[in-house]
Amino acid sequence: MPLTYYLVLGAILFSLGVLGVLTRRNAIIIFLSIELMLNAVNLTFVALSNHVQNLDGQVFVFFVMIVAAAEVAVGLALIVAIFRLKETVYVDEINLMKW
Amino acid sequence: MQEILFFVLAAVAVLSALGMLLNKNPVYSVLLLIVTLFSIAGLYVLLNASFIAAVHLIVYAGAIMVLFLFVIMLLDIRADVEHINLKRLSRILALLATFIFLGETFLIIWMSLKGKAAFVGLGEGILGDVPSVGELLFTKYLLPFEIASVLLLVAIVGAIILAKRKLRPEPPAA
Numbered sequence: 001m002p003l004t005y006y007l008v009l010g011a012i013l014f015s016l017g018v019l020g021v022l023t024r025r026n027a028i029i030i031f032l033s034i035e036l037m038l039n040a041v042n043l044t045f046v047a048l049s050n051h052v053q054n055l056d057g058q059v060f061v062f063f064v065m066i067v068a069a070a071e072v073a074v075g076l077a078l079i080v081a082i083f084r085l086k087e088t089v090y091v092d093e094i095n096l097m098k099w
Numbered sequence: 100m101q102e103i104l105f106f107v108l109a110a111v112a113v114l115s116a117l118g119m120l121l122n123k124n125p126v127y128s129v130l131l132l133i134v135t136l137f138s139i140a141g142l143y144v145l146l147n148a149s150f151i152a153a154v155h156l157i158v159y160a161g162a163i164m165v166l167f168l169f170v171i172m173l174l175d176i177r178a179d180v181e182h183i184n185l186k187r188l189s190r191i192l193a194l195l196a197t198f199i200f201l202g203e204t205f206l207i208i209w210m211s212l213k214g215k216a217a218f219v220g221l222g223e224g225i226l227g228d229v230p231s232v233g234e235l236l237f238t239k240y241l242l243p244f245e246i247a248s249v250l251l252l253v254a255i256v257g258a259i260i261l262a263k264r265k266l267r268p269e270p271p272a273a
Contacts, residue, residue: 006142009109013135016116028125028171032132035163036116039139042155050146050225058151058227059240065158066247070254072163076170077261083174 006047013040027079027089031072038068105145112138129167136160148227 013036020033042061049057083089086096115134122128136159143152236244 005105006146009112012113013116016113016120020120024120026125028167029128032119032128032167035159036119036132036135039136039159043139043142046143046146046148046151049227050148053225055225055227055231055235058148058232059235061151062154062232062236063243063247065154066251069158069163070250072166073254073258074261076166077258080170080174080262089174
């Protein structure tokens with residue numbers, strides 16, 4: 001399998017994640033799009049690790065997963081806290097920091 | 100064979116990611132993203148990274164996505180949801196999933212009886228199985244590995260404090 005295929009697939013998935021972050025209003029969907037972007041990068045990491053015959057890339061994927069898990073825990077707790085305060089998860093209705 | 104598998108998995112990943120973006124119901128979005136994650140795990144197997152594929156399935160599909168579902172159901176966001184009755188379809192799908200699981204179990208037993216390892220990468224190139232990646236994690240990347248555990252602890256404490264009901268302490272009773 002040529003490396004290019006995997007890189008193109010990673011690029012497509014990453015762009016779909018960007019599209020989701022830019023277009024959707026639901027904070028949870030935005031979080032899911034961020035997860036999609038992280039996974040696109042992980043796929044690129046593993047494909048390149050296979051290409052250059054070096055396992056370091058796969059260890060980096062492991063660390064990306066750890067950071068993603070921490071990010072999701074804190075992010076979802078933030079969403080729950082904001083929902084308690086404002087009764088909404090739509091980001092255009094959350095304007096606490098806007099003056 | 101490998102090319103066919105790659106294109107099938109890639110098409111499933113891209114289509115379900117699109118569905119995740121276009122769906123109005125957040126629960127369906129999460130389920131479609133799980134489909135994407137499963138096909139990415141298949142691609143990891145194609146790239147000979149069986150350890151990463153297993154961790155990816157356990158951490159992402161098993162833990163992170165369940166967390167998303169918990170929060171969606173906890174918050175009860177139903178502003179733009181259409182109710183579709185899936186009772187009969189879901190029953191058929193549950194039966195199908197049970198039989199697939201049964202078949203997988205038999206396959207694993209059969210393979211271990213024949214002395215073949217059940218977890219092998221499909222592609223060629225460097226083998227990212229559990230021993231080789233684990234060795235790297237506990238030698239060259241030992242310090243980042245330990246720091247990562249501290250990061251997870253901080254995230255747990257932060258999430259509990261953020262999600263607690265009262266953000267401010269109660270005023271002392273007079």
